[in-house]
Amino acid sequence: MQKLLNETKEKAYLFLREFGFEEDELEPVIAKGLLDLENTINHLAVVLEKENPEDEELDGVLHGLKGLLFQLGNHDAANKAERFRYTDDLDEIRRWLASF
Amino acid sequence: MRLNTEQEHFFIERIKKEFGRPEEEAAETVKSLQKLLYEGDMKIVYYLQYRVFKENDPAYTRKLLNFLFEGYTYLYDQTDNQEEKEKLGVGIQQLFTFLFIERCTYAKEMEEQSLVSQHILKSVSDRLNTVLKTQESMIANLSHEMRTSLNTIHGYLSIIDESKALRGEQKFQLKKAIHGAVSLQSLVKDILNITKINSGQLEIQKSFFDMEEMLLQCIDHLSIEIKNRQRITFEYESMFAPFLVYGDQMHMMEILINFLTNAFKYTEEGFVRLKMAYKKEPKGIRAVFSVSDSGIGMTPEQLQDVFNPYSRYQKKKQGLGLGMHITKQLADRLGGELEVESEPGVGTTFSFSYLFEKTRDHQPDVKGKKIYFYIEKSMQERTYVKEKIHFLKQHGATVKTFKSENSLINFLLNAQKDIPDILSVLSEPQNYTKIDALIYYLRSGKRFEKTVFIAENMRQHLSLKYFDDLYEYCAPVKIYEKLLKKENTSKKSSGVGLSVLVVDDTETNLDIFRLFIGKDYPNAKVDLAGGGYEGVGMCKVKQYDIIFLDLKMPGMNGFEVMRKLKELNMTLPPIYAFTADVYKSTYDKIFEYGFEGILEKPLNPEHLNEILQRITNAETAE
Numbered sequence: 001m002q003k004l005l006n007e008t009k010e011k012a013y014l015f016l017r018e019f020g021f022e023e024d025e026l027e028p029v030i031a032k033g034l035l036d037l038e039n040t041i042n043h044l045a046v047v048l049e050k051e052n053p054e055d056e057e058l059d060g061v062l063h064g065l066k067g068l069l070f071q072l073g074n075h076d077a078a079n080k081a082e083r084f085r086y087t088d089d090l091d092e093i094r095r096w097l098a099s100f
Numbered sequence: 101m102r103l104n105t106e107q108e109h110f111f112i113e114r115i116k117k118e119f120g121r122p123e124e125e126a127a128e129t130v131k132s133l134q135k136l137l138y139e140g141d142m143k144i145v146y147y148l149q150y151r152v153f154k155e156n157d158p159a160y161t162r163k164l165l166n167f168l169f170e171g172y173t174y175l176y177d178q179t180d181n182q183e184e185k186e187k188l189g190v191g192i193q194q195l196f197t198f199l200f201i202e203r204c205t206y207a208k209e210m211e212e213q214s215l216v217s218q219h220i221l222k223s224v225s226d227r228l229n230t231v232l233k234t235q236e237s238m239i240a241n242l243s244h245e246m247r248t249s250l251n252t253i254h255g256y257l258s259i260i261d262e263s264k265a266l267r268g269e270q271k272f273q274l275k276k277a278i279h280g281a282v283s284l285q286s287l288v289k290d291i292l293n294i295t296k297i298n299s300g301q302l303e304i305q306k307s308f309f310d311m312e313e314m315l316l317q318c319i320d321h322l323s324i325e326i327k328n329r330q331r332i333t334f335e336y337e338s339m340f341a342p343f344l345v346y347g348d349q350m351h352m353m354e355i356l357i358n359f360l361t362n363a364f365k366y367t368e369e370g371f372v373r374l375k376m377a378y379k380k381e382p383k384g385i386r387a388v389f390s391v392s393d394s395g396i397g398m399t400p401e402q403l404q405d406v407f408n409p410y411s412r413y414q415k416k417k418q419g420l421g422l423g424m425h426i427t428k429q430l431a432d433r434l435g436g437e438l439e440v441e442s443e444p445g446v447g448t449t450f451s452f453s454y455l456f457e458k459t460r461d462h463q464p465d466v467k468g469k470k471i472y473f474y475i476e477k478s479m480q481e482r483t484y485v486k487e488k489i490h491f492l493k494q495h496g497a498t499v500k501t502f503k504s505e506n507s508l509i510n511f512l513l514n515a516q517k518d519i520p521d522i523l524s525v526l527s528e529p530q531n532y533t534k535i536d537a538l539i540y541y542l543r544s545g546k547r548f549e550k551t552v553f554i555a556e557n558m559r560q561h562l563s564l565k566y567f568d569d570l571y572e573y574c575a576p577v578k579i580y581e582k583l584l585k586k587e588n589t590s591k592k593s594s595g596v597g598l599s600v601l602v603v604d605d606t607e608t609n610l611d612i613f614r615l616f617i618g619k620d621y622p623n624a625k626v627d628l629a630g631g632g633y634e635g636v637g638m639c640k641v642k643q644y645d646i647i648f649l650d651l652k653m654p655g656m657n658g659f660e661v662m663r664k665l666k667e668l669n670m671t672l673p674p675i676y677a678f679t680a681d682v683y684k685s686t687y688d689k690i691f692e693y694g695f696e697g698i699l700e701k702p703l704n705p706e707h708l709n710e711i712l713q714r715i716t717n718a719e720t721a722e
Binding site: 015016019020021025026028029032033036037060063064066067068070071072073075082086087088 | 230605606608609611619652654701702703705
């Protein structure tokens with residue numbers, strides 16, 4: 001997970017700096033954002049541990065993850081999260097989670 | 101026991117007649133049948149079973165059963181021997197059983213196969229739906245990405261524009277850059293729309309707009325072409341339109357830009373003319389936009405396939421030849437009509453005619469404003485200018501017209517209290533430079549610091565430094581309104597008294613929202629709610645100027661919050677959906693629920709500011 005958090009942190013600074021914010025303005029927001037992200041990923045992992053996760057719950061978590069990643073400037077990962085909302089291959093999501 | 105000659109003959113004739121078999125084959129079949137009936141040889145049963153399977157035709161099976169039944173009855177009636185009758189019965193029973201079982205088995209197999217096919221079809225359909233959803237999502241995300249970058253460019257350019265750091269020539273160039281960015285934004289959107297046309301998903305987005313303003317934006321898009329192609333005179337003629345029309349401005353612009361691009365592409369020298377005329381019809385106002393050129397023209401054969409994809413008259417010209425094809429598709433989708441007239445060596449005219457069924461009177465916000473003009477002699481009698489002045493007066497503006505350069509200069513040098521909000525100059529090209537220098541002088545004093553100086557109808561590119569805004573053609577009234585509004589809104593831009601509620605279940609989104617609002621509206625009061633119930637509760641105790649509402653939240657989602665708020669029977673401020681699901685279905689649903697619009701995720705400060713600006717503008721106007 002650390003890999004995704006580090007990558008998102010880096011991208012978040014780049015992305016939000018684009019809009020003219022200073023480092024000290026961004027720091028607390030990004031720190032909190034990463035904490036949110038960590039919680040969301042943990043939630044996703046818990047949902048995926050179930051043998052037959054409920055579609056609605058899984059979609060809700062992936063939706064939240066996508067929004068968060070988008071907002072933090074990690075658009076590649078956000079797009080992936082969005083794509084996962086429409087896949088039946090839960091192992092693919094599990095593999096993705098395991099990859100970082 | 102065996103069949104006698106007469107019986108054999110009976111069967112052979114029946115087989116020939118019913119099944120069209122030749123004599124020899126029929127005789128062989130009868131022998132096999134005889135072996136079954138009297139010796140229990142099953143060969144004929146298997147053969148008939150095979151035929152039933154191969155023919156796979158219920159009519160054939162029926163014919164076969166009839167034949168066997170008739171044959172059995174015939175033989176049964178002819179014999180008195182009980183043992184023979186029993187053997188006949190067993191043989192026929194075997195035949196019936198096998199054939200019947202074969203048909204039933206076959207029917208069962210078919211049923212199973214059909215179920216398998218249905219299952220496969222369902223899987224394929226599910227998979228296709230998934231692919232389509234993924235594509236829709238990819239397109240939406242791609243638009244996010246591209247638009248974000250363009251919005252940043254546009255945003256920064258607008259900041260420079262608003263800072264009033266630039267004047268005259270540089271301001272003119274900045275304006276072109278802004279319009280270029282805006283056009284590019286539209287084009288990016290259009291590229292996505294082309295994909296949508298092909299998949300039948302093109303979204304028509306109608307709003308009220310000013311036709312003249314739209315035409316000037318089209319011209320701006322081609323401004324570099326117009327400036328660089330010195331052997332071509334660009335002409336623009338438009339009727340004065342004292343009304344706004346309701347239609348899809350963006351797609352109409354694309355049609356006209358395609359016309360203009362095409363005209364410049366196929367014209368070496370002479371003219372390119374953009375024209376707009378309209379007339380009232382029982383069902384609305386019909387506008388005809390046309391672009392004529394003195395280019396190479398087209399033969400009747402070329403004209404026939406001008407709207408076909410990949411048709412270019414000259415392969416050395418740039419482009420894929422898709423422009424006119426897209427134009428035609430867009431025009432069809434909008435419900436307009438395209439026409440083209442052309443003559444080789446003379447030129448071409450493309451026109452787009454559209455019936456605007458919904459229009460509304462343009463009510464410009466110019467009441468009490470002083471709008472003064474200097475109009476040189478050749479322009480004074482132009483219908484367009486006369487109608488514009490009459491229109492401004494009608495709506496409460498104080499209009500003064502200087503008809504000579506001397507009277508203008510005299511006024512500018514001596515005015516003390518009678519200071520105009522706008523001073524517009526429509527002159528001969530050589531006079532603009534003189535007045536530009538005068539503006540420089542006037543700005544050194546304080547009297548004209550709030551006056552907006554506009555150079556209109558310059559007809560050519562002029563390097564002017566001190567005019568606030570430059571127009572090569574006559575500026576539409578909408579432009580005056582915008583310039584006047586800019587003056588007002590700068591007072592409000594800090595967001596004093598602006599009260600905003602943001603409802604989103606993700607804390608980070610709320611933090612970023614607050615950060616973005618605070619940047620340009622440091623005095624705005626921003627309340628954050630982490631869920632639908634909390635949001636509704638906060639609306640009950642406080643009146644907000646604007647609400648941003650996340651659509652997908654656990655507990656009470658955005659749509660439910662909206663419904664709940666409506667049930668409360670209170671005055672609701674504009675409510676914007678805050679979402680990353682920017683699909684057509686989302687758009688349809690949010691408008692159905694009464695949202696004011698969508699603010700897309702990831703949050704873009706330019707979009708946010710546009711919305712907040714609208715709110716503050718509305719408040720200022722009130």
